[in-house]
Amino acid sequence: MIKLPFNTSDQQAFAAEFKKVISGVNISLDPRNIESSMCKAAVSLYGIFTRSFFDALCDGTASADTDKGAAALDYLRRAVAHFTIYQHLIFLITRIGNDGVTVKKNDDETTVFKYQQDQLSENLITTGWFWINLLIGYLNENKDDFPGWNQDTDSDIPIDVTDFEKWVGVSDLYFVITVRSLIREVWMECVESRQPTPVAKDNQNARALCYDVMARACTRLAYMELPEPIRRDISNEMGKNHNAQADTYIREKVAGIYARKAASYWTDWDVKLKKDAIKNNQKDAADAPRFTQPDISDKDKFYFS
Numbered sequence: 158m159i160k161l162p163f164n165t166s167d168q169q170a171f172a173a174e175f176k177k178v179i180s181g182v183n184i185s186l187d188p189r190n191i192e193s194s195m196c197k198a199a200v201s202l203y204g205i206f207t208r209s210f211f212d213a214l215c216d217g218t219a220s221a222d223t224d225k226g227a228a229a230l231d232y233l234r235r236a237v238a239h240f241t242i243y244q245h246l247i248f249l250i251t252r253i254g255n256d257g258v259t260v261k262k263n264d265d266e267t268t269v270f271k272y273q274q275d276q277l278s279e280n281l282i283t284t285g286w287f288w289i290n291l292l293i294g295y296l297n298e299n300k301d302d303f304p305g306w307n308q309d310t311d312s313d314i315p316i317d318v319t320d321f322e323k324w325v326g327v328s329d330l331y332f333v334i335t336v337r338s339l340i341r342e343v344w345m346e347c348v349e350s351r352q353p354t355p356v357a358k359d360n361q362n363a364r365a366l367c368y369d370v371m372a373r374a375c376t377r378l379a380y381m382e383l384p385e386p387i388r389r390d391i392s393n394e395m396g397k398n399h400n401a402q403a404d405t406y407i408r409e410k411v412a413g414i415y416a417r418k419a420a421s422y423w424t425d426w427d428v429k430l431k432k433d434a435i436k437n438n439q440k441d442a443a444d445a446p447r448f449t450q451p452d453i454s455d456k457d458k459f460y461f462s
Contacts, residue, residue, distance in 0.1 A: 159196045159199055159200060160199070160211070160212045160215045160216065161192075161195055161196065161199055161215060161237070162199075162214065162215045162230060162233050162234045162237055163175060163188065163195070163234065163237075163238075165188035165189070165192055165195070168187070168188065171188040172184045172185070172186070174234065175188075175238055178231070178234045178235040178238045179235070179238040179239055179242065182238075182242070190245075190248075191241055191242070191245045191248075191249075193245075194241050194242075194244035194245035194248070195237065195241040195245075197244050198237050198240035198241045198243075198244055199211065199237060201240065201381075202236075202237070202240075202289070204334075204335065205289070205293070205331055205334050205335065206306075207305075209305065210303075210305040210306060211233075213305055214226075214229055214230055214233050215230070215233070217230055219303050219305055219306075220299075220302045220303050221302070222302050225299055225302050225303075228295065229292060229295060229296065229303070232288050232289075232291050232292035232295060233288075233292055235284075235285075235288040236285045236286075236288035236289045236292065237285075239281045239282075239284045239285035239288070240281070240282075240285045240381070242281055243278055243281035243282055243285065243381065246274070246277070246278060246281070250268055250269070250274070275392075279388065279392065282380075282381050282388070283385055285381075286329060286331055286384075286385075289330075289331045290329055290330050290331055293330040293331060293334070294330060297330075313341070314333075314337060314340055314341070315340070315344050315348075315355075315357035315358065315363075315366070316340065316357070316358060316363050316366060316367065317333060318330055318332075318333045320358060320363045320366075320367055321333060321367050324363065324364045324367040324368065325367050325368060325371050325386070325415075326386055327371070327384045327386055329384045329385070332374075332382075332383075332384045335378065335382055336370055336374055336378070339370045339373050339374060339377070340366070340370055342373070343366050343369045343370055343373070344366065347365070347366070347369060347423060348362050348366065351426065351427065351430060352430065361422075361425070361426045361429060362426055364422050365419050365422035365423045365425075365426060368415050368416075368418045368419035368422060369415075369416070369419035369423075371387065371415040371419075372412045372413075372414075372415035372416035372419055373412070374387065375387055375391075375408050375409075375411050375412035375415065376405075376408050376409060376412050380404075387411065390411045390414070391407055391408060391411050394407045394410055394411060
C-alpha cells in the first residue's frame with residue numbers, strides 16, 4: 158500500500174488539506190479521481206527520500222519534535238499536490254466514457270488553450286520542485302531531529318550543489334540527489350581515468366564534470382526531473398518551429414550544447430595535465446644524480462686479460 162500525505166478517505170478533510178497547499182483547485186475535487194496520479198507522484202519521490210522515510214513523513218513520525226514533523230509534512234504536501242495535478246492534468250481535461258474520449262465544454266466553461274496548458278504544466282513542475290528543495294534544505298538544517306534522513310551515502314560524491322550553481326546555474330538540491338549515479342559515472346570515466354588520485358572540487362575538473370553531467374541528464378532523466386534551466390532550454394527549442402520534431406531530437410540538441418562545452422573543458426584539463434607532467438619530468442631530470450667521469454692518472458692500476 159502506498160502511503161500518501163493527504164487523508165483521501167474523507168472528502169472534507171482532503172478538501173481542506175489539498176485546497177490549502179495548491180492554488181486554483183476546486184474544493185469539490187474528489188480524491189478518488191486523482192488518487193492514481195497522487196500515488197505515482199509519491200513513488201517518484203522514493204529515490205530522493207527512500208520509501209521508509211517518505212512513509213514516516215506522511216505519518217508524522219519522521220521526527221520526535223511534532224512541530225518540525227508538521228513543518229516537513231507541510232512542505233511535502235505542497236510538493237505532492239503540484240506533482241499530482243501535473244501528472245493528472247490530461248485526465249482532468251478529458252473525459253473517458255463508453256462513447257469515447259471527449260473534452261469538457263459548456264456555456265460557462267471550456268477547455269484551456271494549448272499554450273495555457275503548457276504554462277500550467279511548467280508552473281506545476283517548477284513549484285513542486287520549489288517545495289521539495291525547501292523540504293530538503295529544512296531536513297539538512299534539522300538532520301538531528303530527523304534520524305531517518307541519512308545522506309551519508311553521498312560522502313563519495315566529489316561535487317555538490319554549490320559546484321552546479323557556480324558552473325551551470327543549477328541550485329536545485331533535489332537535482333544533485335537525482336543525478337548521483339551520473340556524477341559517479343562521469344567521475345570514474347572522465348576524471349579518474351586521467352588522474353588516478355584526483356582532487357575533488359578542483360575547478361579544472363569540477364567545471365567539466367558539471368557540464369558533462371548536465372549533458373547526460375538531458376537524455377536520461379524524465380522531463381519533470383530536469384532542473385529548470387534545462388527544461389527552459391528544451392521548451393525554447395520546441396518553440397523554434399520544431400513542434401513537429403520528436404522530443405528525443407530536442408533533448409539531444411540541448412544535450413549537445415552541454416556536451417560540447419564539457420569536451421572543451423576536458424581538453425583544457427588534458428593540456429594542463431600534460432604541461433604539469435612535462436614540468437615534473439624536467440624537474441625530476443634536473444634533480445636526478447648525474448654521472449661524473451672519474452679522474453684517471455698514470456698511477457692507477459689496470460687489468461688486461
